[in-house]
Amino acid sequence: MIRAAETRKNAPLWVRLLVPKDAPLYQRNEAILGWLMAFPALLVLTIFLVIPFLMAFVMSFTNQRLVSPNPTEWVGLRNFERLLTVRLFTLEPERDEGGALVYDDDGSIAYPRLRNFTRKNPDYPELNGLREFTSWQSGENRTVILAADVVFLRALINTLIFAGVIAPLQGGLALLLALLLNQALPFINVFRAIYFAPVVVSMVVVSLLWRFIYDGQNGLLNTMLGIVTFGSFQPVDWLGNPYTAMPALIAMSAWQAVGFHMVIWLSGLQTIPTSLYEAAALDGAGAWQKFRYVTWPGLRNTAVLILIVIVIQAMGLFVQVDVMTRGGPLDATQSVVFQAVQRGYDKQDIAEGSAISVVLFIIVLAITIVNRYLTRDRDTS
Amino acid sequence: MTTMTWETRHRLIVSLRYTLLILISAIFIFPIVFMVVSSLKPDLQLLRDSGSLLAFLPYGDVSLNNYADAFERVPMAQFAFNSIFTTVVAMFASILLNSMAAFSFAFLRWRGKALVLSLIIATFIVPFEVIAIPLLLVVNSLPWIGPQGIEVGWLNTYHVQILPFIADSLGIFLFYQYFRDLPDELVEASRIDGASIWQIYTRIIMPIAGPILATVAILKFLVMWNAYIWPLMTIRSEELRPIMVGLQYFFQLNTQWGEIMAYLSVVTIPVLIFYLALQRAFIESIATSGIKG
């Protein structure tokens, strides 16, 4: 069946395409089978994930609407410009006729309203339609960061903060729980099951329940904090206050998922040979030193896996926002996927929604590549 | 307390530990208790109690009325059947497809493997919500062989709820990690014994993949059981709807909170049971799976 004289050069094309360069040609059966076994999964992923994503990618360069009789047209990078345009602008203070500064009632320097520049001002066409994202004082002037889409920018930053906070928080809490449960006590499996329970409850359900818990007037959380502090705790409107809404979402999300990562840590802990601990004990190591020099190094790969999974899932933040806050108050809980969904479906601007998905994909891809690069680097050193 | 014996000290430490474990348990379990207790109360009492510790006390006008009403509002048996059916089929199919692909990536040599593998991992980062509309257009133009011959369009069927989800990158990745850490001799030895590749997959590898199998199964179970956006878009007959869509039935002009709590309890409990059944395998799985890199 396999001709002895066959070389890479005279072998049929399909053989050359299938068999790796450094493998002998007689392994063609293995190569065929390799493709065949991966094929069903690849086919499913291609049809139901890759192709839709490519369609979204193409749509992001058009003005496609969900509901419209108007023809679809190419619009180049317009959707991306609308999302990502950011400009610096210096606002000069108001002066009276003599050129002296004008002050507000409260003694701060008065500035003209930004809308005079950003709304249909023919002298500043480049600023038209931009909005203030943030600003700060620089000397007499005010420097303003203007953005075409402050909501998206806020969503992007929120999502990055959400991911950046929840990764160490959830990962760390999960590790603490794992350390607490990593011992042979009676009933320990019962506790494991309880700590894992929120994971199996749908996020929609969890979000509905926590809306009650976070209620500002008579929520369970305020009530319980009041009991614990003997009534000295002032009730907080957790989801209604721009400063507490995102922390509240983070806490709830961590609560929901921490059990899953706890289980992953637990299994990581069980792979560390007990002989290492015995050796450390012989050397007189204390509990902290054992953790620092035996446990933690043994968990490094687990840590990398947990970090990647949490970050990728966190970047997809959606259900909690949709059910609990709808992005508010004052955009404090906007998220990228929530914006993609709201624009793509609710506002029927599927092109803009697709553009957001593409931006998200690129960002997460970049994070993943950097992460892989960093962890690779340490592997070889 | 210098007179404290070693034994009392040990006992003290153990009981402290249990106290801590129980306190933490309270944090994890209280919303679920809230849900179940609320499901027994009439709406007004439920809402009034929701702000105080009374929320955890089944008192007052406690009954199973909410359950009866919820079952009347939603064709629960039909929805449950649909969910169980789609979930079970997708679970088994995804175990087969994901493990075959992972086996190929882990043990077989073929050209383009590294590239394909990184592409698969890249697909992990596309959230479902952002491709739902294009996916709808895709499934609407796919053919299917039905009773009347070849038909185009998958809307309003069981398979539109199942097939898009029978392979996923996380599942492949988890299997792959697990397989990669199995000792090479396992495969090499059987090869020398003349086992075919398919035999190695079915007789050698899969039998020892139980733990990771449980992990992938649970993850798929959760995804399928909790599905609601996709069925809302693709299913129009009540006979084909899954269980989480039923939740939407309760948001009427006056939201029926008691019934919602009852329905949520009924929806959640099978998942907890399923998890408990698989828990042992699940924890071992991650213990032996590829985490050690």
Added chain:
Amino acid sequence: MKKAMLTLTLVVFLVATAPMVSAQTELSMWYHGAGNYVERDLIIQIIEDFNASQSEYVVTLEEFPQESYNSSIVAAAAAGDLPDIIDVDGPVMPGWAWAGWMVPLSLSEGALDDFLPGAIGEWNGEIYSVGLWDAAVSIYARRSALEANDIRIPTLDDPWTGEEFDAILETLQATGDYEYAFDLGMAWTGEWYPYAFSPFLQSFGGDMIDRSTYLTAEGALNGEAGVAFGNWWQSLFQRGLAPGTSQDGADRETGFIDGRYALQWNGNWAGITALEAVGDDLLFLPAPDFGDGSTIGAASWQLGISSTSENPEGAAAFIEFAIQDEYLAAFSDGIGLIPATANAAAMSNSYAPGGPLEVYFALSEAQALVRPVTPGYATLALIFEKALADIANGADVQDTLDAAVDEIDADIEDNMGYGFDM
């Protein structure tokens, strides 16, 4: 003989196929009432009556949960899979008509003569949909609470003025008897915001969009009247008179009934529950007049015909059958909504003269103003909702309204005017 056989065969064939030729045509209908068994029974009753009343058509029903009904329709339209008869929320109809998903509804002359204006779905000079009912909003109050504080009870002809109303809220809040003086229902995100709150803006003299052209919101939403409304709106929350965006559904449903809120802005559909809890002390009061008259939102769910229907006459026949007074009254009795005609109102339990909710029919007749009639409504509503939520949470009023106007105008431009002449 052979010929006779052939004839016989032919006759048998014709007889056998005859019922097939004249077989009834199936009309599919989608409805938003899944989960509401009272509503389902009512709609099934109508369908059964219709199917029995003639032999040409058979209507079949698919039900969807209301929360996600629009998504289901949009998905079906994208997939080219719409039913014959569509159930559509009033303000959304122009969008679907503009997109070509619906065709004008031709009913027999005079069929809609007695209908409340809010129950008729008109766009671009054509009628596309008709509703069996309308809904209305009013202020829920307790007579005893008003009398205890010497507050005048307003009437339809003589509603509270804006200033009067504001002072009343301050008075009620100052009693210390209530957590909040006025519950707006901020917990009900989504369509409630434009439906229930844009009438305040209109009463101030503004609007969500400039209805003379439907091409811009400039001046209507962010003009003087709009800003005046915005400032008042923001002050409700800053002065602690109304619960804000973080209100949960539980408080919305129990707050007034339990006496924690003094007044409540709520729809007629909640009237029966409140009456059961509060009793005769309960009043339904008209919206205050902030200077430009009192208005309330109009238009609820309506029936129309999809453009892909092969039997629009059949669909129209069904719709005409369904809007008979007896069904209007039956729906009203079943789910508490306002019957679309005076005759039907008289036949209903709640809206008949002397009925507990009678006042709502008058409200609907006198003050109802449909939400902006444009295909851009879906987007407009979301932008408006976000602006109101942001202002309630303390955002700068003028800047927020400006930004909303910019977004609305950009959306209109992107859509080439939504069918209006640019």
